[in-house]
Structure formats: structure tokens, C-alpha cells
Amino acid sequence: MSVAFRRDSDEEHLEPKFELPVPPGPNLVTQRGYDLLAAKTQELEAAVAAAGEETRGALQRELRYWRKRLASAQVAHAPTGDTVAFGARVSIEQHGAVRTLTIVGHDEAEPAAGLIGFASPLARALIGAEVDDEVALPGNSGPARVVAVEAP
Numbered sequence: 001m002s003v004a005f006r007r008d009s010d011e012e013h014l015e016p017k018f019e020l021p022v023p024p025g026p027n028l029v030t031q032r033g034y035d036l037l038a039a040k041t042q043e044l045e046a047a048v049a050a051a052g053e054e055t056r057g058a059l060q061r062e063l064r065y066w067r068k069r070l071a072s073a074q075v076a077h078a079p080t081g082d083t084v085a086f087g088a089r090v091s092i093e094q095h096g097a098v099r100t101l102t103i104v105g106h107d108e109a110e111p112a113a114g115l116i117g118f119a120s121p122l123a124r125a126l127i128g129a130e131v132d133d134e135v136a137l138p139g140n141s142g143p144a145r146v147v148a149v150e151a152p
Contacts, residue, residue: 033108081151094144
């Protein structure tokens with residue numbers, strides 16, 4: 001039989017599985033973010049222990065990511081509330097509408113819920129601002145005014 005028609009396994013034709021990418025820079029987290037990392041790690045450890053052979057590899061890969069994130073997590077000090085900083089809740093007014101955002105770590109970010117990652121362009125534009133400051137937001141959305149800054 002020709003070598004062209006021989007196939008040892010289907011594994012050799014699958015795309016390679018790379019490790020999940022870890023965001024560059026420090027892994028700053030809020031206390032809530034640290035608790036979420038710990039809970040996710042425990043959840044995946046239990047899932048790996050109960051998994052069958054076909055799903056164990058994917059779960060172990062995900063578990064390695066979350067273990068790295070938990071091990072490298074740095075719980076940031078709570079902000080004072082004087083200026084926009086990591087962990088602060090900030091309300092901004094733009095075009096007559098007010099929205100409230102909280103600046104959090106990468107893994108805790110959920111923009112639809114108002115939780116934005118500290119490395120995002122929006123967070124970087126807001127960090128360091130004080131109440132009544134005009135801030136140029138990224139994109140073509142125009143400036144926004146900081147209405148309130150609160151410590152959690």
C-alpha cells in the first residue's frame with residue numbers, strides 16, 4: 001500500500017493546540033477579581049477530576065491559564081476616591097447621558113456590565129482624572145466630563 005493512503009491517526013491532521021495567551025504586563029486585580037480567579041480555578045480543578053479522556057485535555061489547558069493568572073495576581077490597594085484609579089467607580093457624562101464604569105483587571109472586565117479593564121483605551125483615558133475634568137475619550141465620541149469618582 002502506498003504511504004499516501006496510510007493514516008496513523010486523525011490527531012496528526014488537527015490544528016495544534018497552543019496555550020491560552022496571557023495578557024502582557026502586571027496582573028492587577030481587585031479583591032473581587034482575586035476571589036473570582038480562585039473560584040474559577042477550583043471549578044476547573046473539579047471539572048478536570050471528573051472529566052473523561054475526550055474533554056480532559058481542553059480542561060487542563062484552561063486550568064493552566066487560570067492557575068497562571070491566580071499565581072501572578074496582584075491585589076491592588078483600594079483607591080482613595082479623589083482621582084480615577086484602578087478599582088475606582090467613575091461616572092462620566094457625555095452628550096447628556098451619564099454612565100458609570102469600574103476599572104478592574106483583565107480577567108474581571110465585562111464591558112456590558114460597566115467593568116472595564118485597566119489597560120483598555122477608555123480606562124487609560126480616565127485614569128488620573130478628577131471630578132469636573134474634561135477627558136478626551138478614544139475614538140470619535142468627543143470629550144466626556146467626570147461627574148463622580150467613588151472608592152469601592
